Amino acid sequence: MSEVQRRKYSQEEKNAIFDGEFMPHIDSMYNFGYRLTFDEDDAKDLVQDTYLKAYRFINSFEQGTNAKAWLFRILKNSFINEYRKKSKQPTKVDYQEVETYYNSDDVHYQSTSDLRAESVKDMLGDEISNALNSLAVDFRTVIILCDLEGFTYEEMAKILDIPIGTVRSRLHRARNLLKEKLQGYAQNMGYNTDVDEENIE
Amino acid sequence: MEMNDNPTGERKTKCSDESKCFELLESILDGELQDSGKEVLKDKLAKCQPCFEHYHLEQAIRDVLKTKCTKQAVPTELADLIRRQIQDIK
Numbered sequence: 330m331s332e333v334q335r336r337k338y339s340q341e342e343k344n345a346i347f348d349g350e351f352m353p354h355i356d357s358m359y360n361f362g363y364r365l366t367f368d369e370d371d372a373k374d375l376v377q378d379t380y381l382k383a384y385r386f387i388n389s390f391e392q393g394t395n396a397k398a399w400l401f402r403i404l405k406n407s408f409i410n411e412y413r414k415k416s417k418q419p420t421k422v423d424y425q426e427v428e429t430y431y432n433s434d435d436v437h438y439q440s441t442s443d444l445r446a447e448s449v450k451d452m453l454g455d456e457i458s459n460a461l462n463s464l465a466v467d468f469r470t471v472i473i474l475c476d477l478e479g480f481t482y483e484e485m486a487k488i489l490d491i492p493i494g495t496v497r498s499r500l501h502r503a504r505n506l507l508k509e510k511l512q513g514y515a516q517n518m519g520y521n522t523d524v525d526e527e528n529i530e
Numbered sequence: 531m532e533m534n535d536n537p538t539g540e541r542k543t544k545c546s547d548e549s550k551c552f553e554l555l556e557s558i559l560d561g562e563l564q565d566s567g568k569e570v571l572k573d574k575l576a577k578c579q580p581c582f583e584h585y586h587l588e589q590a591i592r593d594v595l596k597t598k599c600t601k602q603a604v605p606t607e608l609a610d611l612i613r614r615q616i617q618d619i620k
Contacts, residue, residue, distance in 0.1 A: 340620070347616065352609065359604040373608055380612045384619065446583070446590035454598035461599055475560060476595045482562055500560075501553050507591065 336388075343387050350396040351383055357397065357478055358404055364473055365408050367462065375412060379404040395484060401474070402488045444512040452514065460510035468503035475500055541579040548580060555585050559592065 338346065358379060362372035382403050383390070390399055461469060474480045474488060486493045545551055551574065558567040574581040 352612075355609055355612075356604050357600075359608065360600055360602045363602045364599070369605070372602075373605060373611075376608060377612055377615065381615055381619070384616050444587060446586040449587065449590040449594055452594060457594050457598045461595065472595065473599075476592050477600050482557075482560065497553065497557065501556060504556065504588070504591070508587075511591070 338388060338392075342392075343384070346387060346390065346392060346396075347384060350392075351380065351400060354397045354400055355380075358400060360477070361401060361404060361473060362408075364462065364469065365466065366412060371412060375404055375407055378407050378411070382407070397478075398480060398484045398488055401478070401480075405470070405488055444508055444515055448515045449511060452511070456511070456514045456518075460507055460514065463510055464503060464506055467499065468506055471496065471500045472503050472507060541577055541582060543579050545578050545580040551578070551581050552584050555581060556588060559585070559588055 355376065358376045359372055362375040362379075363369065366372050366375065379400060383400055390396065461472060464472070470489070471485065474485050475482075480488065482493050482496045485496045489496070491499075554563075554570065555574065557563055558571050563570070571585070575585060
């Protein structure tokens with residue numbers, strides 16, 4: 330069957346797909362939008378925009394394929410094409426604060442032995458969240474897609490339009506950067522790390 | 531160190547190919563290497579201390595990300611707003 334000449338869905342089918350396959354992902358979509366923009370209104374706009382586009386182009390969605398990945402791809406493209414262009418100012422919220430934490434001294438991530446699983450388990454939601462939010466958007470995105478939303482590398486490759494090898498290496502780099510941030514928190518908060526006591530002011 | 535369950539004794543303290551091993555462990559945690567991954571994992575965790583620690587650290591980070599970064603409350607009116615807009619373009 331030709332992929333280009335897709336069938337057209339009837340109104341009933343459209344409604345069923347929209348309600349049954351698209352709307353259940355609204356929580357994940359909003360969370361993704363919020364973590365991209367750090368702004369509730371912008372996240373709402375992005376999600377709305379994504380759902381309108383999804384409805385408009387519903388005939389190019391193949392029923393039975395991964396609706397969540399399809400929606401995430403639209404949201405990611407909307408963010409890149411529209412939101413990023415119109416937003417000239419740097420991202421708001423705790424970004425600045427988090428950045429100053431790490432700019433003073435170079436915290437080169439070298440080995441996991443400096444950061445302990447136990448310290449990570451003890452961290453508060455805000456610390457984890459701030460560490461994630463402080464990553465550059467490309468790195469943040471792969472962690473969100475993989476660790477928060479559970480997409481496979483193959484799905485991520487399609488959502489992001491990059492090869493699987495790039496997904497893997499970008500994730501690896503993103504995780505190292507995240508660990509640097511967490512390590513910074515752990516040291517500043519006096520958690521047990523191998524280099525404790527040195528950096529506490 | 532917790533769970534030192536290696537029956538043959540000490541794990542090696544240096545990993546000969548850390549960055550490659552760590553990337554592999556991350557792929558296993560991500561569920562990308564199904565059955566073959568389990569054997570590799572078992573072997574690495576039993577024999578190599580840096581790999582053992584890296585694996586548990588990565589797992590802890592995934593757990594906290596999943597439990598602490600996915601609870602952004604969706605505005606209650608958002609779903610209704612979307613449905614109304616869809617009605618308009620139908």
